[in-house]
Amino acid sequence: MGHLFEEIDSQPSPIGEISLRRRRIPALGDRDIYEVKLGDEFLMSSMFVDAEEALSDLGLARLTTGSDSASLDIVVGGLGLGYTAVAALKDERVREMLVVDYLEPVIRWHKEEKVPLGRTLNRDGRCRYVQGSFFEMALTPEDGFDPDTPGRQFDAILLDIDHSPSDYLNDANARFYTTEKLAAMAQQLKPGGVFALWSNELPDTAFIETLESVFDEVRAEVVRFYNPIQNNEASNSVYTALRPVN
Numbered sequence: 001m002g003h004l005f006e007e008i009d010s011q012p013s014p015i016g017e018i019s020l021r022r023r024r025i026p027a028l029g030d031r032d033i034y035e036v037k038l039g040d041e042f043l044m045s046s047m048f049v050d051a052e053e054a055l056s057d058l059g060l061a062r063l064t065t066g067s068d069s070a071s072l073d074i075v076v077g078g079l080g081l082g083y084t085a086v087a088a089l090k091d092e093r094v095r096e097m098l099v100v101d102y103l104e105p106v107i108r109w110h111k112e113e114k115v116p117l118g119r120t121l122n123r124d125g126r127c128r129y130v131q132g133s134f135f136e137m138a139l140t141p142e143d144g145f146d147p148d149t150p151g152r153q154f155d156a157i158l159l160d161i162d163h164s165p166s167d168y169l170n171d172a173n174a175r176f177y178t179t180e181k182l183a184a185m186a187q188q189l190k191p192g193g194v195f196a197l198w199s200n201e202l203p204d205t206a207f208i209e210t211l212e213s214v215f216d217e218v219r220a221e222v223v224r225f226y227n228p229i230q231n232n233e234a235s236n237s238v239y240t241a242l243r244p245v246n
Contacts, residue, residue, distance in 0.1 A: 008114055011105040013038075015170050018105055020114060028228055034081055034115055036106070038169070046116070049083040050225035051198055051236035052160060056087035058221055058238045059158050059196030063093070070095045073154045075145045075188075077134035078161040079106050082117035084198075088158065089124050097127050098145055098154075100134045107131055134161060135176050141187035153190045160198040164237075165207040167200070179213045186214055189243040199237040208239070215241030 004026070010019040016039045022032050028047075036044040044052075056076075063072065072093045076085045079101040088097055099121070101107050107129045110118035121127045130147065137145045138157075146152045162168045165177045175181055182195075189195060195215060203220035211218045218241040227234040 009105065009109065013103050013105065015102075018043075018103055020105075020109055025229075032116075036081065043169075044080040046081055046083075047229075048225065048227070048234070049081075051223040051238065052080065052083040053087040054221075054223045054236075055084050055158050055160055055196055055198045055238050056091070059156055059194050059240055060088065060091045060093070062194045062196075062217075062219075062240050062242060063155055064192075072156065073152075074098070074156040074158065075100060075154050077138075077157065077159040079110065079129070080160060081115055082110060082121055084158060084160055085127065086117050086120050089120075089126060094126055098130050099127060100130045100132060100137060100145055102131070102133050104131055134159070135173055138176065138185040138188070139181055141184055144188050153188055154193060155190055156194045156196065157185065157189060158196045164199040164201040165197070165204055165210075177207065177210065179210055182210065182214045186243050191243055191245045193243045195239075195241050195243070197239040199239065201237060202235065203237050203239070211239060211241045216244050217242045 005023045008020045008022055010017060019037045021035045024032060034046040035042060070093060073096045074088060074094060076088060076097060076099045079099050085099050088094060109115050110121055113119050143150050144152050162173055168174055202222060208218055208220055220237055220239050222235050222237055224233055224235045
């Protein structure tokens with residue numbers, strides 16, 4: 001494809017070869033499209049970011065903390081191309097954001113600014129990268145997400161790693177989507193804090209019921225966006241739920 005395609009980096013990881021690519025599709029105009037692949041599977045494309053941004057927007061909108069003070073501490077699970085994290089930082093209430101990612105190359109691409117939003121995240125002092133397994137950290141609340149402050153609680157946990165609550169990037173992640181494991185993660189939320197989850201699929205009634213066994217005021221919202229490749233409307237989902245106050 002010549003100048004229309006470039007593989008920027010490719011590295012082994014514990015779950016397979018991960019690669020960062022840049023391409024141009026002439027029919028879509030003069031813009032670069034960045035893609036992340038794990039083996040032959042597409043993980044993320046900068047062509048479709050509406051739902052990733054909505055994960056932050058819908059999740060943080062559920063918090064009632066006043067907008068006049070920077071007081072929110074949040075966790076973003078899954079860095080991807082950085083769209084969820086950057087959207088979260090647009091909320092002036094955010095005081096600190098930990099971005100947890102299992103894959104060292106993904107964090108390095110952002111630190112070295114090989115992806116477009118790396119510069120934005122690096123220049124915002126509220127953002128801190130944490131390399132590690134979100135799911136292991138989620139299930140050990142005595143240690144938690146912040147290696148500097150074991151047992152720390154957060155106002156929001158925003159998760160975008162698996163394709164859906166029933167379609168996993170790694171089969172070992174399946175254990176997380178249960179009442180017992182979600183309850184363990186919820187201990188790392190402050191009372192009234194929000195858990196938000198992106199899904200590539202439409203809302204799942206069974207998973208909503210699982211969330212309701214742990215959280216209050218569960219919502220599942222459909223995010224619709226235009227797919228220029230297929231010339232049709234596509235949809236993802238965002239689940240949000242609040243940790244009980246009492």
